[in-house]
Amino acid sequence: MNAKANEQLIEFYERNRNRARLLISCPDQPGIVAAVSQFLFNEGANIIQSDQYSTDPEGGRFFMRVAFEIPGLETREKALCRAFEPVAARFAMDWRISFAYRIKRMAIFVSKQEHCLLELLWQLQSGDLVAEVPLVISNHEDHRELVESFGIPFYHIPVSKETKRAAEAEQLELLADNVDLIVLARYMQVLSPEFVAHYPNRIINIHHSFLPAFVGSKPYERAYERGVKLIGATSHYVTNELDAGPIIEQDVSRVNHRHNVQDLKRIGRHIERVVLARAVKWHLEDRIIPYNNKTVVFV
Amino acid sequence: MNAKANEQLIEFYERNRNRARLLISCPDQPGIVAAVSQFLFNEGANIIQSDQYSTDPEGGRFFMRVAFEIPGLETREKALCRAFEPVAARFAMDWRISFAYRIKRMAIFVSKQEHCLLELLWQLQSGDLVAEVPLVISNHEDHRELVESFGIPFYHIPVSKETKRAAEAEQLELLADNVDLIVLARYMQVLSPEFVAHYPNRIINIHHSFLPAFVGSKPYERAYERGVKLIGATSHYVTNELDAGPIIEQDVSRVNHRHNVQDLKRIGRHIERVVLARAVKWHLEDRIIPYNNKTVVFV
Amino acid sequence: MNAKANEQLIEFYERNRNRARLLISCPDQPGIVAAVSQFLFNEGANIIQSDQYSTDPEGGRFFMRVAFEIPGLETREKALCRAFEPVAARFAMDWRISFAYRIKRMAIFVSKQEHCLLELLWQLQSGDLVAEVPLVISNHEDHRELVESFGIPFYHIPVSKETKRAAEAEQLELLADNVDLIVLARYMQVLSPEFVAHYPNRIINIHHSFLPAFVGSKPYERAYERGVKLIGATSHYVTNELDAGPIIEQDVSRVNHRHNVQDLKRIGRHIERVVLARAVKWHLEDRIIPYNNKTVVFV
Amino acid sequence: MNAKANEQLIEFYERNRNRARLLISCPDQPGIVAAVSQFLFNEGANIIQSDQYSTDPEGGRFFMRVAFEIPGLETREKALCRAFEPVAARFAMDWRISFAYRIKRMAIFVSKQEHCLLELLWQLQSGDLVAEVPLVISNHEDHRELVESFGIPFYHIPVSKETKRAAEAEQLELLADNVDLIVLARYMQVLSPEFVAHYPNRIINIHHSFLPAFVGSKPYERAYERGVKLIGATSHYVTNELDAGPIIEQDVSRVNHRHNVQDLKRIGRHIERVVLARAVKWHLEDRIIPYNNKTVVFV
Known part of the structure; x- marks a missing residue:
C-alpha cells in the first residue's frame, strides 16, 4: 500500500x-x-x-x-x-x-474490465473502505501497472479449461488461508466447488444484472434483447450454483430504447462498481449475516 | 362517468x-x-x-x-x-x-385486488389520465359498488377452466370492437390467443415483478425466497407468451430482510399502480411504438 | 367508517x-x-x-x-x-x-386539492394505514360527498383573516382534545401558534417542495423559475416557524426542461401523497421520535 | 495524456x-x-x-x-x-x-478534495468522457503526482484574498483562450466576475447540495442541522451570482438520523462525482443549451 x-x-x-x-x-x-x-x-x-x-x-x-x-x-x-x-x-x-481494529485482509480477483477494481482501490485510498489488500490476482496481465502503482503485489495466473485446477491451486497457495475476504471484481472465471469450499460466505461477486434476471453470461446483451427499462447489478456471496448465492445488494439505473448494448454496458459499469463497493464495505464492517441462502444486512 | x-x-x-x-x-x-x-x-x-x-x-x-x-x-x-x-x-x-381530441375508449379488466383499478379511476377523475371508460369487467363481484359510484357500467363475468371460452366470447361481445385499449388492472386470468389476436398491442398488463425475473405466478413469494434487495413491477403489452410481451415501463422499490411476503405485497402495490398508470398514460397519448417485441417510448 | x-x-x-x-x-x-x-x-x-x-x-x-x-x-x-x-x-x-391495539384517532384537514386526502382514505380502507378518522375539516365544501361516502363526518369551516380565530376555536372544539394526530393533507391555511401549542409534534403537514428549498407559497412556480432537475415533497411536524418543523420524510422525482408548471404540479402530486402517507404511517406506528427540531425515525 | x-x-x-x-x-x-x-x-x-x-x-x-x-x-x-x-x-x-471529431479541450480546477478530479480522469481514461485535458490548475500542491501520472500538466497557483487578482491573471494566461470548458471539480475559490466573463456558460461547477437549498458554504453541515432525509448535489454553469447559475443536473441520496456530518460528506462524494461527470459529458457532447438562466438538456 x-x-x-x-x-x-x-x-x-x-x-x-x-x-x-x-x-x-x-x-x-x-x-x-x-x-x-x-x-x-x-x-x-x-x-x-x-x-x-x-x-x-x-x-x-x-x-x-x-x-x-x-x-x-x-x-x-x-x-x-x-x-x-x-x-x-x-x-x-x-x-x-x-x-474492529484488526484490519481485514482482502484479496481482489480481476479480469480485463477495470472499473470495479479501480473503485475498490480508490475507496481504499480515500478511507471509504478500510482493508489491507495483500494481493490482486488476475488471469490477464493488463492491470499490473495500475495495481503496483498502489503498492499492491499483482499476480498473473492465466486460466484455461486445462489449467484451471493448477491455477486454482496456485491461487490458494498465494492466499495461504490468510485473507478474510475475496472480491471478484469482474473476474470472469467460474470458481470450482473445491475453491469455494475454502471461503464459504467470504467470496463476494458482482453480477452485471438484476438477479435472478439474466443469470449467466452476456446479461447486457440479453437485457437489450428483452427491452427492459431498467438495468441492474447484484453483489452476492459465491456458492456452487452460478449466480445463485445469497444476495447482498442490488441497484438499478433507468435506460430506454435509445440505448444500445454498448450504452447499457457503460451505464451498467457505474451501477456495478457502486453495488460491489457497498457489499464490500458491509462485509468489512461485519454488517452481513448470511442465512438460508439470503442475507441479513444491518446498515 | x-x-x-x-x-x-x-x-x-x-x-x-x-x-x-x-x-x-x-x-x-x-x-x-x-x-x-x-x-x-x-x-x-x-x-x-x-x-x-x-x-x-x-x-x-x-x-x-x-x-x-x-x-x-x-x-x-x-x-x-x-x-x-x-x-x-x-x-x-x-x-x-x-x-388528440378523439378521446380514447379504455376497458378495464380486474379481479379481486383493487389498487390498480382505484389508481386508474382516480387519475381519470383528476385528469391525469384522459379516456372514456365504457365498462369494467371482472371475474368477481367485489368492485361493483366502487366502479358504479364512478358512473361506469360494471360486468361480472366469472371464469373457470370450463367456462373460459364462453366468458371470453361474452367479453368480446361487450367490447364490441369499440375500445382502443384494454387494461388488465391485476386481472388474474390468462387471456387466450384468440382473444389477444383481437387487440394486438392494445392490451396492457401489469406484472408484479421486475421482468424477466419471476415470470408467472406468485412473484412476491419467489422474490422473498430469493432474498432480493429490490422488488419491481412491469407493465407490458400482452402477447401469447406469458409475461413476455413488449415491456413499456418498469420500476422498483428497495426492500430488506425485515420485509416478509405481506410487506413485499404492500410495498409492491404502490409500484404496480404507478407503473401501470404511466404505461396507460403513454398509450393514451400515443407515445408508444411497439417494434420487435420491444417498445419505443417517446416521453 | x-x-x-x-x-x-x-x-x-x-x-x-x-x-x-x-x-x-x-x-x-x-x-x-x-x-x-x-x-x-x-x-x-x-x-x-x-x-x-x-x-x-x-x-x-x-x-x-x-x-x-x-x-x-x-x-x-x-x-x-x-x-x-x-x-x-x-x-x-x-x-x-x-x-398497539389502541387504534389511534386521526383528524384530517384539507382544502381544495384532493390527492393527499384520497390517498389517506384509500390506504385506510386497504389497511395500509390503520387509524380511526373521527372527522375531516375543510375550509371548502368541495370534498363533503367524497368524505361522507367513506362514512366519515365532514365539517366545513371557512377561514378568512377576520374569522381565523373563531374558525380555530371551532376546530379545537370539534377535536375536543381527543385525537392523536392531525394531518394537514394540503390544508392551505397557516395554523396559529395557539392552535399548534395544543398538538405539539402531533400535526403533520405536507409541503410541496424539497425543504429547505422553496419555503412558503408557490413552490412549483419557483422550482420552474429556478430550472431545477428534481422536484420534491416534504412531510414534517408543524411548529410555529413556517415550513421549518422537524422533517419526517422527503422524496423527489426527476423533471426536465419540457415540464411546465402544470406538469410539475401533476408529477408533484404523486410525490406529495406518497411522502405524506409514509409519515402518517410511521407516526401511527410510533416510529418517530422528534428531537432538536429533527426526527429519529425507526423503520 | x-x-x-x-x-x-x-x-x-x-x-x-x-x-x-x-x-x-x-x-x-x-x-x-x-x-x-x-x-x-x-x-x-x-x-x-x-x-x-x-x-x-x-x-x-x-x-x-x-x-x-x-x-x-x-x-x-x-x-x-x-x-x-x-x-x-x-x-x-x-x-x-x-x-464531433474536433475533440474539446477541458481544463480542470481543483482544491484539496480529489473525488471529482479522480472521477473525471478515470472516465476520460475509460472513454466514457472524451476530451483533451491540457492542464489541471490547483490552489494546492496535493494532487500533482496523481495528475502527472495521467500525463497531464499540473499547475499550482495559490490563492489568497491578496493574490486573487494576480492568481486569476496567471490562470487566464495558462488557459490562453484555448479551452472549450473549465470544470471546477471541487475548486473552493469563488471566481471573479472578470474571470467568469471570459468563459460564459463554459465553466461548470459542482455544488455539494440540492440547490437552491444550502447555497454557499458548509452545505453538509447545514443539511445535518436541518435534519433533511435526502442529500444532493448540483452541477451548474457558473455566473456572477454564487451558486445561482443555470442548473445542468442534480441527484440525491437517502440519509437518516444515524448519519453524522462525516457520513453525509462520504455519501455526498458519490453523488457529487456522478452529477458532475454527467454535466461534463453533456457539455462535451453539445447537449446543453442555456437559456434564461436555465438549461435545455437534450439527452
Whole structure:
C-alpha cells in the first residue's frame, strides 16, 4: 500500500482500537437481549450501535449485531470471548466477536474490465473502505501497472479449461488461508466447488444484472434483447450454483430504447462498481449475516 | 362517468381540438424528416413536439412521433390523411395520425385486488389520465359498488377452466370492437390467443415483478425466497407468451430482510399502480411504438 | 367508517391485542439496554423489534423503540407502566408505552386539492394505514360527498383573516382534545401558534417542495423559475416557524426542461401523497421520535 | 495524456470523423424544422439524432439539436456553415455547428478534495468522457503526482484574498483562450466576475447540495442541522451570482438520523462525482443549451 493508504489504516486503527462487534444468530426466545446486554454492561462496554431481527418471535431465528467499545479491549480479547461462552451456550448461539481494529485482509480477483477494481482501490485510498489488500490476482496481465502503482503485489495466473485446477491451486497457495475476504471484481472465471469450499460466505461477486434476471453470461446483451427499462447489478456471496448465492445488494439505473448494448454496458459499469463497493464495505464492517441462502444486512 | 370526470373530458376536448399526433415507423434513409416536416408546414401545422429515433442511420429502422396543431383540424381529418399518403408511400411507412381530441375508449379488466383499478379511476377523475371508460369487467363481484359510484357500467363475468371460452366470447361481445385499449388492472386470468389476436398491442398488463425475473405466478413469494434487495413491477403489452410481451415501463422499490411476503405485497402495490398508470398514460397519448417485441417510448 | 374499513380495524385489533411499543429518549450511559431488556424479560415479553440510536455513546442522547408482545397485555397496562417507572427514573428517561391495539384517532384537514386526502382514505380502507378518522375539516365544501361516502363526518369551516380565530376555536372544539394526530393533507391555511401549542409534534403537514428549498407559497412556480432537475415533497411536524418543523420524510422525482408548471404540479402530486402517507404511517406506528427540531425515525 | 487515453482519442476521432451537431435557438414559428431538415438533406446528411423543444408553439422560443453525418465532412466545414447562413438568417437563429471529431479541450480546477478530479480522469481514461485535458490548475500542491501520472500538466497557483487578482491573471494566461470548458471539480475559490466573463456558460461547477437549498458554504453541515432525509448535489454553469447559475443536473441520496456530518460528506462524494461527470459529458457532447438562466438538456 502507498503512503496515503497507510495513513488511513493507522488513523482507522486509532479510532477503533477499543471497538468490536458481536454477531449472533440463534433460535429466538425471550431473554436473549437481556442476557447479551447484561453481559456487555458487566464487561464495561459502551454500546455504539445495536441491531436485531427475528424471522418470528415465536419459533423463528434471531439475529443480532452489537457494536461496542471497551477501554483496553486489545488486551482482553480472549477473556471477553471466554466470558461470553456461557451466554452463547445457554441460547445455542452461532456467534463471533470481530475486533474492529484488526484490519481485514482482502484479496481482489480481476479480469480485463477495470472499473470495479479501480473503485475498490480508490475507496481504499480515500478511507471509504478500510482493508489491507495483500494481493490482486488476475488471469490477464493488463492491470499490473495500475495495481503496483498502489503498492499492491499483482499476480498473473492465466486460466484455461486445462489449467484451471493448477491455477486454482496456485491461487490458494498465494492466499495461504490468510485473507478474510475475496472480491471478484469482474473476474470472469467460474470458481470450482473445491475453491469455494475454502471461503464459504467470504467470496463476494458482482453480477452485471438484476438477479435472478439474466443469470449467466452476456446479461447486457440479453437485457437489450428483452427491452427492459431498467438495468441492474447484484453483489452476492459465491456458492456452487452460478449466480445463485445469497444476495447482498442490488441497484438499478433507468435506460430506454435509445440505448444500445454498448450504452447499457457503460451505464451498467457505474451501477456495478457502486453495488460491489457497498457489499464490500458491509462485509468489512461485519454488517452481513448470511442465512438460508439470503442475507441479513444491518446498515 | 360522473360530473367531475365529464368536466375534465370537455375541458380536454377544448384544449386539444386542433391537435393530432403523427406516428411513423419505416426503413431509415435520408430525407424522411425533411419530407414530413415540409408536409406539415404545407398543411399549416404548428409542431408542438417532435421525437425521432433510428436503430441505425444506415440500414436501420426509423421511428417518429410528431405532435402538431392545425386550425380547424376536425373538419380536415380525411383530407390530411389522404395528403400524407404519397409521403408515406415514398418511404414505405407504417403510419397513423391520431387525433388528440378523439378521446380514447379504455376497458378495464380486474379481479379481486383493487389498487390498480382505484389508481386508474382516480387519475381519470383528476385528469391525469384522459379516456372514456365504457365498462369494467371482472371475474368477481367485489368492485361493483366502487366502479358504479364512478358512473361506469360494471360486468361480472366469472371464469373457470370450463367456462373460459364462453366468458371470453361474452367479453368480446361487450367490447364490441369499440375500445382502443384494454387494461388488465391485476386481472388474474390468462387471456387466450384468440382473444389477444383481437387487440394486438392494445392490451396492457401489469406484472408484479421486475421482468424477466419471476415470470408467472406468485412473484412476491419467489422474490422473498430469493432474498432480493429490490422488488419491481412491469407493465407490458400482452402477447401469447406469458409475461413476455413488449415491456413499456418498469420500476422498483428497495426492500430488506425485515420485509416478509405481506410487506413485499404492500410495498409492491404502490409500484404496480404507478407503473401501470404511466404505461396507460403513454398509450393514451400515443407515445408508444411497439417494434420487435420491444417498445419505443417517446416521453 | 364504512364496512370494509371497520373489518380492517377489527382484524388489526385482533392481530395486535397483546402488542405495545416502548419509546425512550434519555442521556446515553452504559446499562440502559440491559435494564430495559431485563425489565421486559421479567414481564414475560417477547421482543418483536428493537431499534436504538445514540447521538454519541459518550455524553450523547440515547433513543430506543422496542415493539413487544405480552400475553394478556390489555388487563395489565397500568401495572406495566408502574413497573417501568423505577427503570425510567434511574436513567432520567422521557418515555411512553403505546399500546398497539389502541387504534389511534386521526383528524384530517384539507382544502381544495384532493390527492393527499384520497390517498389517506384509500390506504385506510386497504389497511395500509390503520387509524380511526373521527372527522375531516375543510375550509371548502368541495370534498363533503367524497368524505361522507367513506362514512366519515365532514365539517366545513371557512377561514378568512377576520374569522381565523373563531374558525380555530371551532376546530379545537370539534377535536375536543381527543385525537392523536392531525394531518394537514394540503390544508392551505397557516395554523396559529395557539392552535399548534395544543398538538405539539402531533400535526403533520405536507409541503410541496424539497425543504429547505422553496419555503412558503408557490413552490412549483419557483422550482420552474429556478430550472431545477428534481422536484420534491416534504412531510414534517408543524411548529410555529413556517415550513421549518422537524422533517419526517422527503422524496423527489426527476423533471426536465419540457415540464411546465402544470406538469410539475401533476408529477408533484404523486410525490406529495406518497411522502405524506409514509409519515402518517410511521407516526401511527410510533416510529418517530422528534428531537432538536429533527426526527429519529425507526423503520 | 497517457497511452490508453491517447488510444481512446484516436478511436473516438475515427468513429466521429464525419459527425457534427447543429444547435439552434430562435423564436418559434412554423417551418423551422422543414427548413433545417431540407438543408441537411440537400447537404447529403444522415440524421443520427434530432431533438427539439419549444417553450410555446405560439410566441415561444424554439430549441433544436441535430446530430448528423456527412461523408467527407472535414473538408467541408466552412462551406457547410456558409450554406446554413441564409436558413439561420431567415429564422433569426442563434446557432452553431459543433464538429464531433474536433475533440474539446477541458481544463480542470481543483482544491484539496480529489473525488471529482479522480472521477473525471478515470472516465476520460475509460472513454466514457472524451476530451483533451491540457492542464489541471490547483490552489494546492496535493494532487500533482496523481495528475502527472495521467500525463497531464499540473499547475499550482495559490490563492489568497491578496493574490486573487494576480492568481486569476496567471490562470487566464495558462488557459490562453484555448479551452472549450473549465470544470471546477471541487475548486473552493469563488471566481471573479472578470474571470467568469471570459468563459460564459463554459465553466461548470459542482455544488455539494440540492440547490437552491444550502447555497454557499458548509452545505453538509447545514443539511445535518436541518435534519433533511435526502442529500444532493448540483452541477451548474457558473455566473456572477454564487451558486445561482443555470442548473445542468442534480441527484440525491437517502440519509437518516444515524448519519453524522462525516457520513453525509462520504455519501455526498458519490453523488457529487456522478452529477458532475454527467454535466461534463453533456457539455462535451453539445447537449446543453442555456437559456434564461436555465438549461435545455437534450439527452
